[in-house]
Amino acid sequence: MCALIVIFLVAVLVTVESHDEYESALFQRTQLLERGLNMMLGNDLELSDAEEQVNEYIMELKRDEVDFGFSHPQHFNYSKHFFDYKDEVQHTQLFKIIKQMPKGALLHAHDTGMLSPEYVMTLTYLENLYVCFEEETVKFLFARELPTSDCSTQWQLMRDARYSSGNVEKFDENLKKYFTLVIDDHSDIYTDINIVWKQFQDYFIRTTDLFTYEPVWEQYFYDTLKALREDNVMYLEIRSVLPGLYDLDGNVYDEMETLASYKRVIDRFSKDYPDFFGAKIIFAPLRSVQPETVKEYLQKAKIMKREYAGIFAGFDLVGQEDLGRPTKDFLKELITEAEDIDFFFHAGETNWYGTSSDENLVDAIVLNARRIGHAFALIKHPVLLEEVKKRNIAIEANVISNVVLKLVEDMRNHPLASFIAQGLPVVLASDDPGIWGADPLSLDFFVTFVGVASRHADLRLLKKLALNSLYYSTYSNKDKIVHEFDIRWARFIHNIQTNHL
């Protein structure tokens, strides 16, 4: 009898103990997961009751998509190439909501990569445009008379070329291909990073004389601002090589005139749309040059800053990092001006770990960049990552660009997932959305939300990303712009409540 009681008591004790162990494991489990969630970007924000309601609604839409992908990975878009789903997702309810959402500022984009091939096509219908079709490319020039510049075939009026082609539709279809990277058979054609980068850079070379005709330049930029405003972006900092503009008489102007042209457009647009908060220019000339040229760039930048203080944001260098010169080569020239000029360097837009282009990250940090463009490779540099956090340098993530330019295939492997998890100061940007047929910014928000971030990442992440784009901008009156953002955000929340809940 006594033995039985002892056995019973031991059994009870074992049960109690194992129950306690389980409770404690569960507790520990919850704690660890919660600490992770607390660290996540945006999770420091408190949502209002109205926001909570909207959050529940959009999280339902998001979870539907993620959970469907989880069960049917063959149909999950964000593990595929952007071209394969970009049109489809724009019909989803969640995308439409993100489109309406105030997204703050666009801080990483290149001026002549903003608008769609359809838009660029309309420019080819303008008067006085000449065209030269060469073997694999095409040249443009606006002029009063037949151009005499280099053409291996012959210059002809675009209008004549188009209407003598016999099939205008076909002609336009072929012409449009020069204004986009989007093709159906992308996986057969874009087999490595350098091939797609060549196409990408050829676009810029090819369109230069189409865009730098002064009236076109101003129209393109005006329409860029318009597209941003319609995408619910309120402010822009745009990178430009500041190419020389020209007129019909063959006059060519310098980069100061280009900046003046930008100022005219910004002033005109702000007058036409006083609810837009304007734009600033980051002077970002090509990196594939000698150090002396960078020195000249910087002298120009200082003049720009003095003469166009209101619209000059700072300095960067552009071009494929792997093929251009590493930033280190210009360290001496750049450090001399680091006190005077704000830097916004492209860095770490590479997969080549431990190479000279990979090291551009350390130079961006040493040079006290305010923001770093891409920083894709930062995940492989824990010391630099800590430094970025400590110095509060913002990371301009461009997830769609990184897929198109072949840094990563499956969006779920984009290092941004980890940056968000660590609560790094991230802003979302779109780089050159026109070239890959994306809208100015909404698709980058959408894809990040559904394809990159955790299934648990919610409205707070979206709001934080938008707010970050204001905090890390160079817009001078932060209180004003954030206040206006808050008003628009409240209106957005109210609209969703009214129309969907």
Add this chain to the structure above:
Amino acid sequence: MCALIVIFLVAVLVTVESHDEYESALFQRTQLLERGLNMMLGNDLELSDAEEQVNEYIMELKRDEVDFGFSHPQHFNYSKHFFDYKDEVQHTQLFKIIKQMPKGALLHAHDTGMLSPEYVMTLTYLENLYVCFEEETVKFLFARELPTSDCSTQWQLMRDARYSSGNVEKFDENLKKYFTLVIDDHSDIYTDINIVWKQFQDYFIRTTDLFTYEPVWEQYFYDTLKALREDNVMYLEIRSVLPGLYDLDGNVYDEMETLASYKRVIDRFSKDYPDFFGAKIIFAPLRSVQPETVKEYLQKAKIMKREYAGIFAGFDLVGQEDLGRPTKDFLKELITEAEDIDFFFHAGETNWYGTSSDENLVDAIVLNARRIGHAFALIKHPVLLEEVKKRNIAIEANVISNVVLKLVEDMRNHPLASFIAQGLPVVLASDDPGIWGADPLSLDFFVTFVGVASRHADLRLLKKLALNSLYYSTYSNKDKIVHEFDIRWARFIHNIQTNHL
């Protein structure tokens, strides 16, 4: 004159100041990069003069390959699928050296996925083997007489099927396809993770009755140990579902007999090759079961531990995490035994961030796993990553497996790069190398060295990864095995010096 002197002095001062700034920037740059290098896995090791010489030689070979890829990304193998380069790289000098290199222990591999399709083909030439060809698969059974078990066509002696086929070569070629995932048109066929996982699991189902015939079982395992020894691996911890074995009379034995069979082979092999340090078994049954079944698993595991203490390493659960049950479902059952049984859970072998399978990582930690299999998703969980570091839980990385099973496409995006950069306790493993036509471990070392780690990662990383596999094993006499490793390592270094320098 005085004005000129002042201007001169100011100019000198400005020059000096900007020179100082540059020097200080350079210094800071070097410091940051050095701190990064110091943190990198293996960089705490000091190399001897002889090792330094060998290091210079292998780094030359490595840099040649990386730098060629940098200039010709279309020819860089490790951004491509493993099947596209696996044969080619085995002819390189660097691979041959890594093949010779002592690699310590293999700690993450599955028992019936170790040997090549060519090897498995030899098993189909054994006596008493019957075969049943069904629509998309094939069944095997060793028996004295025509099997009566389920077959939608008909059972026939393998010998008869083969020699009545009219074309033995063609017959064998077709048969071999059942024993491998390697196909030429993999990018068309393996379009998503579930498709390739299905093929992968079908391999295991299909080969079960081929392998579980007791004489074959023992031969396969003996030959696995032999292949490991030839690949310069000195010790093994292998996962097994411990399937029931059978004999020609149709007797079926339980998992204890399978363990007994393993013990016999290990003893025999150790006698035949006393320079091998033996093997232990991780009991790793299927995870797609009810909690009560896991409880039964664990009861069996406890008996195994008691009765086969010398070869029983611990417990794990196997099967595709995304489709199986999450570990959380078994937390109660598992935590009860966490004191008694060592855990080596698969966790985070997923791209589905924030889902139940992703959370297996937290359970592995809470359950105090000694090592975690894969932990691919850990990069997205900074809190768990810190915990792994703090608790010194080893990460068993299987980079080739992760590409074949479609977690990542470009090896350079594998999170292992970041784990190595952070100095996490990593060991390299090969998962199921036979199924993708890799050797037991060398290719995983090679690909990690050239395709995943930094261009700067050198012999110290390779040595540390090998040493880690000993430290994080359950081999009881660490001093002995490390001492022997050191002897073999010295011999390896000496051989390279003698033959290549």
